[in-house]
Amino acid sequence: MKQKSRSLPFDLHGLEIFLSVCDAGGMAAAAQELGITQPAVSFAIADLERRTGAALFDRKVRPLALTLTGSLMRQRASSLLADARQIPPMLRQVKLGKVALIRVGLVDSLSRAATVPLSNYLAEHAEEVSILSGLTAAHASELLTRRLDLFLGVDDLEETSGLERWEIMREPYVLLLSRSERRPRAVEDLIELAKSRPFIRFSARSRTGLEIERHLRRLGVEAAQSFEYDSPFAVAAMVASGRGFAISTPLCVAEAKFTNKELVTWPLPGPIVTRKLSVVARFRELGKIPRDVAEVAKSAFAPDLLKN
Amino acid sequence: MKQKSRSLPFDLHGLEIFLSVCDAGGMAAAAQELGITQPAVSFAIADLERRTGAALFDRKVRPLALTLTGSLMRQRASSLLADARQIPPMLRQVKLGKVALIRVGLVDSLSRAATVPLSNYLAEHAEEVSILSGLTAAHASELLTRRLDLFLGVDDLEETSGLERWEIMREPYVLLLSRSERRPRAVEDLIELAKSRPFIRFSARSRTGLEIERHLRRLGVEAAQSFEYDSPFAVAAMVASGRGFAISTPLCVAEAKFTNKELVTWPLPGPIVTRKLSVVARFRELGKIPRDVAEVAKSAFAPDLLKN
DNA sequence: CTGCCTGTATAAACTTTTTTTATATGTACT
DNA sequence: AGTACATATAAAAAAAGTTTATACAGGCAG
Structure with missing residues (x-):
């Protein structure tokens, strides 16, 4: 064999x-x-x-x-x-330590809730604060190449040495449908839905997108046509416009600021899958800042979650 | 050898x-x-x-x-x-029937207005549509490396050969203040403002950010503390929270969806500066699609501008 | 239609890289 | 310190890739 x-x-x-x-x-x-x-x-x-x-x-x-x-x-x-x-230039860069400039990567789905409180906290610790949005995958490598000092995003499952992590929260993946669609309660319903409606998905460049793909494959769901976006807003907007269905998370939906009139969220049929959001920084380079940032982030969107 | x-x-x-x-x-x-x-x-x-x-x-x-x-x-x-x-599954799909993938870069400030109409148009021309948000600078290089087929963003001044461009619109840079701030009418007022209040700016990684920096230097404005962001929402949110002032554009403000109660915009003192938004694609590779996309984008936010 | 030119495919010999078998060296744990 | 487990090294075998030489095919002029 x-x-x-x-x-x-x-x-x-x-x-x-x-x-x-x-x-x-x-x-x-x-x-x-x-x-x-x-x-x-x-x-x-x-x-x-x-x-x-x-x-x-x-x-x-x-x-x-x-x-x-x-x-x-x-x-x-x-x-x-x-x-x-x-890749090779990045590898070379890695081989190259109160902070004047703090550069923070912020995953899109936390942008709305965390930008202001995060800035307020960081303003006390640095002359200049730079907050860059985008995908966690990009942030992770920028952290290692020292183009970022800290990021808030989806935590990598694998433990990378030389980094410290502080959990912010976990949230489940949920099904995102336009108002007119009926709720799929079983995996079979989901498979059926995927056959008839386009799947609006997160870019495979994003960690969240990759995990959703993997989960769907496990469930045996195969999408017909597909649209791909890398911003939570775009995904929600497409679903709200009735173009198809998506899998997202409560924070991503909140980020997009759509109302319940335009969108509905349902638990995902099948096993529960969650994603973990964390603060990640190079090990011990920023003292207590990373832990504090995690606290700030935690309290920042706590009210948001209660609303949903 | x-x-x-x-x-x-x-x-x-x-x-x-x-x-x-x-x-x-x-x-x-x-x-x-x-x-x-x-x-x-x-x-x-x-x-x-x-x-x-x-x-x-x-x-x-x-x-x-x-x-x-x-x-x-x-x-x-x-x-x-x-x-x-x-890649291999994609190749197989092509053999089975018509499948094309169109990858589009969309500058953040057009995201809200253009995502849905753009997707609707592209759905007629491709099985798969991938729309990635982010900075124009990144998109331009991805276009040249064939990781994107098209992007909507701030047009580069320099003419790069092998590309085609279709103008979408021009818009002026404007001053963004929190409600409580009084309007600076002359360049001197602006210089004064910059001394007393933090300047909330766009990342120097973005084309827009660079142009704003350059303009401020020309006017002789020097900022005290500074906060830097790469998303239009974050800049607007910081100003709305009373943290400082910013320079932005009407579309960026619209993108952030803040109301006039929280934010006010004023013409920028000194010479008028505008930015041009365009559709850019590799020369003649997509037929009439780029021109059509420019039309779609144009009509997409035309109503938006009238509202402001 | 025919023959020539340009450019691609094929064949066999050769070179380099990758993999294997066999064995040495090293790290952690008792 | 000794043992067990895991990685490194050496030489031979296998596989892959490259070269020279040559056959074949499409486009074009007469």
């Missing part, structure tokens, strides 16, 4: 060659650009096509044209390589 | 092994999980460390621990692989 199946049908090197061919407009030209021979390129492309099982180029036509699949591959490959190329 | 310099110090296979080691908690365990031998894993990790020039694991300690650099690598590698794994 020693199936030699790599989990992936390509590697970065193959994708680089593929993109070279796209950019150079031909295999011979790409070969020259890359400093390898033309057959090597030819082989790499053939290999990529064989392993993905998709025709990437249309050989029937002379100035080598991308197929539809090929264009998609170009899009994705290009973005993947752009990501990959950012 | 045959320098075998790959442009990247790792490939996906190496990263998979690295992540297995992280997850399994050891090289031997990872080897078993992957169905290869322990030395193969050992070698792959050593190779990864040698090529990236970074120590990923701390061998001095028994249950093999990640270094700080290692944690970052784990995060990035994990997200890179998650991206990579999404």
Whole structure:
């Protein structure tokens, strides 16, 4: 049973060659650009096509044209390589300690509730305060590369050494529907819903988005068409406009400031899944600030939750 | 001269092994999980460390621990692989029928007004729609690296070749004060205000923030303490809470959904400065979509502006 | 339609990288 | 200190990728 199946049908090197061919407009030209021979390129492309099982180029036509699949591959490959190329410089940066400037990452779903109290607290500890919104995934790496000193966001399950964490709260994932939709009570209802209505989802770049995806896969829910957003407001707005359904959390919904007239939330059928929001900082670099920030955040949205 | 310099110090296979080691908690365990031998894993990790020039694991300690650099690598590698794994299913989908993915960057200040109409328009042209909020500066580079297909944001002054632009609108920068503050009519009043009250500003990472900074320097305004944010809501919220004053634009204020009771806007003393919002895309890759999107955006917030 | 030019595919030999078997070295725990 | 468990190293085997040489196909001129 020693199936030699790599989990992936390509590697970065193959994708680089593929993109070279796209950019150079031909295999011979790409070969020259890359400093390898033309057959090597030819082989790499053939290999990529064989392993993905998709025709990437249309050989029937002379100035080598991308197929539809090929264009998609170009899009994705290009973005993947752009990501990959950012990694080495980041790794190098990591190798490089009262604070004048405190830079804080704030996950979008806490933005509305926490911005002002957080600023008020931090104003006592720093001349300059910089609060940046966005996705936790981005914040986490910026923390490690020292572009942020602290962030409030979805806690990573895995314990990373060199960081300290202070829990703010936990909240369940909930189903978000437009007013007219009826409540799915069982997993089967949810599967049915997903077949008939588009799924409005959080970007897979966000930690929350990834967890929702994973959970849906576990439940066996498969979405038809899908729309993807990285801001809680956008997700809620789409659902409110009747475009489809979403999975979100109470805080994300509160952030978007929609009323119960436009949106309804229901418990998610199946097992209960929650997300944990925490304050994360580099270990012991900021003294008691991280713990205090967690306290501030906790009290900041405590009233909010009571309202819902 | 045959320098075998790959442009990247790792490939996906190496990263998979690295992540297995992280997850399994050891090289031997990872080897078993992957169905290869322990030395193969050992070698792959050593190779990864040698090529990236970074120590990923701390061998001095028994249950093999990640270094700080290692944690970052784990995060990035994990997200890179998650991206990579999404590609093959996508390719298959294309073969099955019409599937296109359109990825759009949307500057925060247009988020509220444009998300829904934009999605509605794009739904007719693609199976999947991905709308990512954030800063224009980030979007511009993602457009060039093909991680976005289109963005709506503050237009760069410099003409980058290979891009097409469609103007959506122009809007002036305005002064944002809390209700209790009196209106500064001359530049001198503004300079005085900046001395007595903290300046709430947009992050210098955002194009808007940079332009505001530049303008203030030209006017000779110097701020005492400063708070910095990258979301329009946060800036407005701070001003509304009486923490200080800000410079913003009508759309940014609308985005934050504050009422006239909490905030007042006044024309900026001194020369009039405006910002231009545009749709930007790679030249001719999307046919008429960019122009249409500009039209959709234009009509989307036209009513908004009339309200103010 | 035919033959030439340009550019891609294929074949066999060769080089490099990766994996394996075997064994040494190291860390933690008693 | 000794033992158990885990990682590192060495040399051989296997696999992958690259090169040279050559065959094949599409586009274009006559």
